[in-house]
Amino acid sequence: MIKPRRRRLCRALAVLLLLGTTAAASAADPARIDWDEWQVPHVTAPDLPSGLRALGWAQMRLRGDSIARAYLSARGTLAACVGEEALAGDIRTHQLGIPDRAREWLVAQDPEMRAGLDAYAAGMNRWLQHHPKREGVAACLQTVEPSDPLALVQALLHVGVAGHSLATQAEQWREQRGSNAYAVAPARSADGRTLLLINPHSPWRDPFTVLEQHLVVGDTNIYGMTFPGLPLPVMGFAQRHGWALTFNDVDGVDLYAATLEGDGYRFGDGTRAFTRRTVQIDVRDATGALQHLDLTVRSTLHGPVIAERDGKVLAVRIAGLERPHLLRQLWDMWQAPDMARFKQALAQQQMPITNLVRAGADGSIYYLFNGLSPRRAKGDRSFWAGVVDGGDPSLLWSDYVPFADLPQVENPPGGFVQNANDGPTSASWPTVLDRASLPATLTDDRRTPRGRRSLALMAGAGSVSLSDLAHMASDSGMDTAGLALPWLVPAALAASDAEVAGLGRVLQGWDGTATPASRGGPLFAEWSYLMRRAGMPVPAADIQQLPALGGRDEPVGVPRALTILREAGRNLHKRFGRVDVAWGDAYRIRRAGLDLPSPVGRDELGAFNAGRYQPVRDAGGATGRFDLVDASHFIAAVAFGPSGPEAQGLLAYGNKDDPSDTATRGQLTLFSQGKLRALSFTNEDVAAASREVEQMEMNP
Incomplete structure (x- = not known):
């Protein structure tokens, strides 16, 4: 183990070595990047352009391949690099006018944001100049333009999410969304602090991968996640507030x-x-x-x-292609000193889509069904x-539902707000929004099993600590199991068929979760799948009722359900040689050279810690095993108090494109174990966590 003094010496040597390649720091631009053991860049700078210049360098170092593909795609030039496979996307990009509009958006930026975009591109270009030997798609990106992030905003948010009907890839994003968010008021927290859980989900592949970054500009200190190629965190936390985003069903x-x-x-x-x-x-x-x-x-x-x-x-x-100031709105949101100023920033209405859940150190909690919904x-x-x-x-x-008319919940009597991609009337419990009052074209106000699980977890939790919130992020209890097992297990145990009765005993002993060692989950998942295939989906309780009220009367067709249970058991026995298969034996995380047990439940079964899986097949067909392809990525559990935020978190698949990276493997292992790590936010924490330092000069 390195002693503290030796560690400081090693850091100093690292600084000198890096300055030899990036030149000495200028007094006019002393931006500094501290890299921690998890490959998170902690950038400290006196102004926004200096900070974004450093982040441009850092992001290119972390996810240069992802950024190259994203920018070339947003320019409509990816086919010139990879060939015909990208032609349809390039055609659509030009049909929608994204490259030309990005240049128009750049001209429309205010001086501060224009300077920031120029500096961000300069930082990326500096990295490209210092690393000329690149392969694959990264070799096709020769220069970054200041308009590239603005093209990416359109490609990701306006077309990729809001315009989900336009591309198969975007449909996959919309269908596979599964994000969760909580904000808990001091009256409901164990120690009087305000709590926030940030828990977005998306496919673990480009263009949906994200990165984790920390930016300190003067008095503004922000930690969060963004998409590679966008300069500012789109969600995270600052000194006195933070927010989470989840996808909603705004039709733009x-x-x-x-x-x-x-x-x-x-x-x-x-x-x-x-x-x-x-x-x-x-x-x-x-x-x-x-x-x-x-x-x-x-x-x-x-x-x-x-x-x-x-x-x-x-x-x-x-919707929103005529509104070029999303980055300005984000920066204003990060700098907002209180709820009133935060709402002023939101009222700019530059975001085309997403729910927002906010928590503040002043004790305020807030939910917004956000987005640009046309006034039809x-x-x-x-x-x-x-x-x-x-x-x-x-x-x-030609215009949109104004901000004041969007569904909002602030400081509800239940002491929390939440969203799990369900509708606005489930933002709190007891509910405070009336479905009948919502504009007719705004939302379907949908309900989901995962949303019911989210409500049940928080409504039944009593007082909540930061540790409790972190554990909730990994909760894999399945809502549908709570509805089905009360009638399925007694029916199976009472069956005259010994095989079915044995399967009933497996389900009776199952804890209803997807923890890796839990036995019985794969049997329930297989049975649920076969039930859906037979046109008998697992029943849902009254969607307006709190999930803690339990299941409902058994459905018609119990004999058929037991026949399907027997089929499910035989399928498992054929594939695994047993029916009481552990969840982690059937559901795996295979990434970065690792093969780990997955702690993630299935989204369609109502797990809070939910994901989607891809069947593993071999020459003989289905193996009964599944690979995780979509789940939580950036997780942050945050407590806001008088002394500032305390946070635990994770970026499940790591912060680098390189699958051999040690930090990537370390985070995947923590994710498999259901653990989080401490997030370094204060100057003292960053200094203690720093393993490498880079300093940026004014000119490339």
Whole structure:
């Protein structure tokens, strides 16, 4: 073990060595990066441009491959690097005008944010200049432009999430979302501090991977997660407040069918001309040569044309593409000293989608069903979910539901707010929002088994400590098990078939969780799958009732359910040689050269710590084992008190693209064990955790 004095000497030597490659720090720009053992960059800088310059360098060091792919895709130039596999995406990017609009957005930035984007790009370019030997997609990114992050904002949030109907990849993101968030008031916390749980979920692959970073600019100290290629954390915590985001069902995209007439299209009582522009798309062929494709993009008053059929064109209108100041809003949110200023920042309405859950050191807790929901003259959700008449002027919207009219819950009597991708009326318990008062096209106000589990955990918790909150993040108890087992187990135990009765005993001994050593979960999961396949999904209790009230009367068809249970048991015995299989034997995390037991439950079964799995197959077909492909990634449990925040957290799959990284393997192991690590936030904590230092000078 290195003694403290020796450790300080090693750090000093590391600084000198790094300064030899990055030049001496300038007094005008003394930005500093402290790297901890988990490969988290802790950036300290006197102003925003200096801090973002350092973060540009740090992000490129961490996830250069991810950033290269993301930027090239957002530019519509990925096919020139990887070939025809990216052509459809490049065409869609240019149809939607993302590259040109990103340059327009850059011009619209205020001086501080423009300087920050310039510096962020400069930091990335400095890293590229110092690391010219790159392979794969990373070799195709020669220079980063200040407009690249703005193109990425559009590609990720406006098209990738809000515009989920436009691409299969985005549909996967929308379908696989599974984020959780809590804010707990001091009256409900064990020590009088305000608590926050940040627990987003998404697929563990690009373009959905995230990174963890820490930025201190003057008096602004922010720690959180962002997407590689975006400069600011999109969620996390600061000195006196923090927030989590979860995806919601704001419908910010509409499809219009317009009838062709001559060289234009019919609109109202007349004909309108298309707006036309031509772009060139380069595609690398199998020989390595570039082929050139000229693409003519037509647009109606609604938006760009993305398809044509039977004398009609299909145009798309996406909310928020005329609002270029998301990064400014984020920075204002991070700097907001209190709830009133925080709401002022939110009222800028630059975010196209997401729920928000906030906690503050002043004891305030807050939920917002956030997003840009068009103010539509007529129709309900089902009407706008289809293709609407592009010739009807009354259907062309131009503004959004104002911030004041969005569903919000502040300091409810239950002492907590939550979201698990369910609707706004379940934000608290007892509920304080009325479903009938919600705008007709705003939300379906949906309910999910995981959302019921989330409510049950917090509503039944009594007083909650920071440690309790951290344990909740790893809770894998399955909501559907609580509904089904009360009738399934007695029926199985009473069966005359000894095989079925034995399976009932397995389920009777199961604790209802997906902890790796727990036996019985794979049997229940297999039975649930076979029940759904047979058209007999596991029943749900009254969705308006608190889950703690328990299950309901047994469903019709119990004999059929027992027959399916026997089939499930035989499937497990065939694959594993036993029916009481441990969860961690069937459900695995195979990543970065590791093969670990998974502690993650299945989302469709209502686990709070939920994920989605991919079946493992071999030459003989299904093996009965599953690989985790979508789950929690950045987790932070935070307590806000008079002395500042205390936080525990994790980035499950690590902070680097390199799968051989020791820190990546360490975090995966902690995740498998259901553990979190301390997050270094104060200057003293960062200094103690620092393992390497880099300092950035003013000019490359």
